[in-house]
Amino acid sequence: xxxxxxxxxxxxxxxxxxxxxxxxxxxxxxxxxxxxxxxxxxxxxxxxxxxxxxxxxxxxxxxxxxxxxxxxxxxxxxxxxxxxxxxxxxxxxxxxxxxxxxxxxxxxxxxxxxxxxxxxxxxxxxxxxxxxxxxxxxx
Amino acid sequence: xxxxxxxxxxxxxxxxxxxxxxxxxxxxxxxxxxxxxxxxxxxxxxxxxxxxxxxxxxxxxxxxxxxxxxxxxxxxxxxxxxxxxxxxxxxxxxxxxxxxxxxxxxxxxxxxxxxxxxxxxxxxxxxxxxxxxxxxxxx
Numbered sequence: 001x002x003x004x005x006x007x008x009x010x011x012x013x014x015x016x017x018x019x020x021x022x023x024x025x026x027x028x029x030x031x032x033x034x035x036x037x038x039x040x041x042x043x044x045x046x047x048x049x050x051x052x053x054x055x056x057x058x059x060x061x062x063x064x065x066x067x068x069x070x071x072x073x074x075x076x077x078x079x080x081x082x083x084x085x086x087x088x089x090x091x092x093x094x095x096x097x098x099x100x101x102x103x104x105x106x107x108x109x110x111x112x113x114x115x116x117x118x119x120x121x122x123x124x125x126x127x128x129x130x131x132x133x134x135x136x137x138x139x
Numbered sequence: 140x141x142x143x144x145x146x147x148x149x150x151x152x153x154x155x156x157x158x159x160x161x162x163x164x165x166x167x168x169x170x171x172x173x174x175x176x177x178x179x180x181x182x183x184x185x186x187x188x189x190x191x192x193x194x195x196x197x198x199x200x201x202x203x204x205x206x207x208x209x210x211x212x213x214x215x216x217x218x219x220x221x222x223x224x225x226x227x228x229x230x231x232x233x234x235x236x237x238x239x240x241x242x243x244x245x246x247x248x249x250x251x252x253x254x255x256x257x258x259x260x261x262x263x264x265x266x267x268x269x270x271x272x273x274x275x276x277x278x
Contacts (some may be wrong), residue, residue, distance in 0.1 A: 110230065
């Protein structure tokens with residue numbers, strides 16, 4: 001079985017459409033939200049049927065914390081942003097996913113949250129691959 | 140020293156003004172956001188000078204995960220909400236604090252995030268104390 005391919009797990013169709021794969025971590029697939037307005041990553045634990053952080057096992061909770069904080073630190077280093085915003089909302093897409101977003105003073109919507117703000121602006125293919133390379137190098 | 144009173148830690152003035160103490164956990168003070176539009180809790184790790192989750196020590200990260208998930212589970216049970224929203228933003232108040240919010244279909248701003256939505260509506264004294272009692276009982 002390929003790494004990250006856990007039995008019974010299927011990525012939500014909306015997450016699939018809005019983001020692209022960056023790499024596999026131990027528990028999560030790391031994905032890039034295809035929205036060039038902010039450097040915006042998603043961690044998707046490869047566990048079927050889980051909607052809330054507290055429904056993960058204690059070991060998976062610890063793994064997710066480790067992976068989220070590693071990603072946040074790498075993203076902050078790579079982007080030199082002002083502040084990391086992280087969150088698990090799931091009001092629209094119920095499959096558990098954790099957002100890690102690099103925010104900088106004066107970015108779109110600052111200092112408000114990114115969720116629900118304006119309209120997604122996809123990357124050009126070149127910018128997307130160059131940003132993915134940058135993130136991979138930072139982790 | 141009283142539990143939760145860690146040397147050198149001082150609660151941010153805006154958090155102090157917008158929320159009230161519920162109880163002390165091992166790492167965090169648990170506070171209720173004084174906004175009756177949503178059941179909205181804050182966890183404030185009693186560590187001075189920390190702005191990002193990933194700047195906590197690994198042990199504190201693990202403690203915070205444990206406390207956040209315990210609070211989220213209790214809040215969901217107590218409110219029978221549709222979905223927990225949790226997040227650490229800090230674009231305005233930089234002192235590290237984690238939001239745990241009970242969201243229900245049709246609540247103000249649903250399915251968007253609560254941050255930056257409309258204007259805070261304080262509880263009546265009676266409703267505030269009754270909700271705090273309910274949260275304490277659920278934890």
